[in-house]
Amino acid sequence: MKIKSIFFLAAVTSMMLSMPIQAQRIKDMANVQGVRSNQLIGYGLVVGLPGTGEKTRYTEQTFRTMLKNFGINLPDSVRPNSKNVAVVAVHAEMPAFIKPGQNLDVTVSSLGEAKSLRGGTLLQTFMKGVDGNVYAIAQGSLVVSGFSAEGLDGSRVIQNTPTVGRIPNGAIIERSVPSPFASGDHLTFNLHRADFSTAKNMVDAINDLLGPGMAKAIDASSIQVSAPRDASQRVSYLATLENIEVTIADESAKVIVNSRTGTIVVGQNVQLLPAAVTHGGLTVTIAESTQVTQPNALAGGETAVTANSTIDVAEQDRRMFMFSPGTTLDELVRAVNLVGAAPSDVLAILEALKMAGALHGELIII
Known part of the structure; x- marks a missing residue:
């Protein structure tokens, strides 16, 4: 057959x-070196769960630390016995050029044995970058699309993923990431797919518009272009460059x-x-x-x-x-x-x- x-x-x-x-625009086939996003991650506590949380040792330790920050010290003999809390990992991707005071969507994922995060609220969580510095603070009510239900006989129904939720605009940026975009005398484009022929075609297309010697290929994936130092001029300059059409090899x-x-x-x-x-x-x-x-x-x-x-x-x-x-x-x-x-x-x-x-x-x- x-x-x-x-x-x-x-x-x-x-x-x-x-x-x-077919030809493609430079913005569709390359990105500007240094203009990139950054990953943020944090460790926090979700409270207000309707009995779908967890009672583990690290959850207890996190809960004690939170109370201690508010000046409440629990005796060692007193153990919190609530399943309304859960420890979570909070992560987000911080886009380029985002500034302090702007908001960022965050994703919250359970780290322990919580059955569902539905109905929970994330308490203030510091979100750090790879350098260990705090770049955002997350807090807010979770939006969870999944749900789970369990019967007395042990039967259980789960739809989607109830242990992962999102908080739209749940983080506030506290620190921006320095960008090399406005520094130096050159801009460097990095091709998404390294190819010597495509790099040459891109250099020729830029030089045809700006003049000979304005662009040169460093290797099969990087093209260096002369650029003005003034930041405002560089923005309009780049807006022109990224719309140049280049023939793909x-x-x-x-x-x-x-x-x-x-x-x-x-x-x-x-x-x-x-x-x-x-x-x-x-x-x-x-x-x-x-x-x-x-x-x-x-x-x-x-x-x-x-x-x-x-x-x-x-x-x-x-x-x-x-x-x-x-x-x-x-x-x-x-x-x-x-x-x-x-x-x-x-x-x-x-x-x-x-x-x-x-x-x-x-x-x-x-």
Whole structure:
């Protein structure tokens, strides 16, 4: 039976081969060096849970520390016995150029044995960066989309994830991250996909607009562009640069195979050297059955059970097909489609062609 994915791949391939090469804006294919987000994380306490919290040792310690900050010291003999609290991890991504006083969405995740954070409130939590400094303070009521319900017999129903919630605008920025955007005499663009040809095309496009020598390629992924020192001029300057359209270079010839899902992606520039391929296989079917033998009762025999095995071997009728020099991706897909190959069979054919040196491209199996 011919698989639908091969038909789809052939159709897409024909369309790709007929499409002209498209240009992309610089803002879609590169980012500015130094303009980046930063990850923040904190450790806090969620209170007000309707009995869905936890009673663990570290929850008790966190609860005692919170009370101590308010001047309340509990004796060691007194142990909090409330399941209305839960310890959580609070994390967020701090975008570039965000300033003190602005708000940030945060995600709150349970760290312990809490069954649900629904209905809880996060108390003031310091959020730190990788350098150990506090950059934001989070607090507020959680929005939890999941829920859980448990019966007396131990049965339980869970929808989505009740132990993770969000607080929109739940953090206030207390410190900004210095950015090198306004310093130096240059701006550096880093390509999302390193490629020498694309880097050269980008340099040529910028120099065509600004003049010779304004941009130069440092390597396959970084392009350095002269820029004004004044910050306001640099913003308008960058707004002009990031809208320049650059022709993307063709990707190198690759065949990518996902052996777990059977997904096969063949690059546009993949070609084949002269080769002949035959595709076939044996189908072996083994059927097991049992037969009960009932002897004559007067003879004093015993009932016996015997096993019967039936083995059927069928060889599939497959044709041999031949690739001429310079066979393209479209012709390869059509040829494989004619023999009705399954994804696993296509993978075997591609591996054999690669081993024979007939596949002009890199075979990547993930």
